[in-house]
Amino acid sequence: MDILDLAIRIVAGLVLGAAIGFERQLRSRTAGVRTNALVSLGSALFVIMGAFSFTGSDADPTRVAAQIVSGIGFLGAGVIMKQGASISGLNTAATLWASAAVGALAGGGMLIIAVGGTAAVVLSNILLRPLGRLLDRAGGSSSKEPVATEYEFVVRSSAASEVAVRSQVVTALQNPEFTVHSLEANDVADGIVEFTATVVALERNDAALEAAIADVIPVPEVTSVRWSAKELRGED
Numbered sequence: 001m002d003i004l005d006l007a008i009r010i011v012a013g014l015v016l017g018a019a020i021g022f023e024r025q026l027r028s029r030t031a032g033v034r035t036n037a038l039v040s041l042g043s044a045l046f047v048i049m050g051a052f053s054f055t056g057s058d059a060d061p062t063r064v065a066a067q068i069v070s071g072i073g074f075l076g077a078g079v080i081m082k083q084g085a086s087i088s089g090l091n092t093a094a095t096l097w098a099s100a101a102v103g104a105l106a107g108g109g110m111l112i113i114a115v116g117g118t119a120a121v122v123l124s125n126i127l128l129r130p131l132g133r134l135l136d137r138a139g140g141s142s143s144k145e146p147v148a149t150e151y152e153f154v155v156r157s158s159a160a161s162e163v164a165v166r167s168q169v170v171t172a173l174q175n176p177e178f179t180v181h182s183l184e185a186n187d188v189a190d191g192i193v194e195f196t197a198t199v200v201a202l203e204r205n206d207a208a209l210e211a212a213i214a215d216v217i218p219v220p221e222v223t224s225v226r227w228s229a230k231e232l233r234g235e236d
Contacts, residue, residue: 159187
């Protein structure tokens with residue numbers, strides 16, 4: 001085998017993996033361009049090594065490909081996360097697995113199939129997402145598990161009362177249904193401070209958050225209160 005052919009296979013593995021990762025990067029997923037490119041490149045290199053580094057009757061290039069599949073499992077486990085009732089990262093893990101397959105095809109010299117596989121992976125991530133949401137809506141929500149919800153709770157008050165208002169916000173959010181992830185204070189104008197609290201509930205409960213707001217609104221130093229909710233459905 002000549003050097004040019006090897007170089008084409010290596011570059012193809014790198015570029016095709018990066019193409020898959022580009023879509024992931026646009027969606028701000030855990031594994032983006034670099035991760036998918038390296039997974040695909042590594043798979044291509046392993047296949048090349050298995051195919052051309054060993055000779056004789058005992059040589060079996062398929063063993064290397066089988067070990068690639070096993071090894072990608074560890075990477076996939078690293079991007080799957082569980083938060084309450086929500087699980088995220090499954091699609092990202094599956095994409096890494098597919099990137100490894102594309103890299104293995106490139107390393108084996110099946111470049112046309114590798115390009116087709118890349119297109120199929122990218123299109124699956126783009127086109128099947130709205131289809132999945134449509135099926136979710138069509139199926140209704142009565143039989144589904146509770147959806148974890150992330151709330152952002154924003155309070156503005158006078159800077160002179162920062163300590164007292166912070167204490168009141170913390171007290172208001174001391175609800176067994178909420179897990180406080182962060183609480184920060186920032187000066188937004190002369191004499192005005194803004195508190196931003198991020199809390200997660202295992203099941204959406206807007207009434208509980210409204211009750212927390214009701215504890216904060218009567219404080220004289222508070223000038224405004226608002227909140228927003230984002231359901232953590234584990235989409236990735």
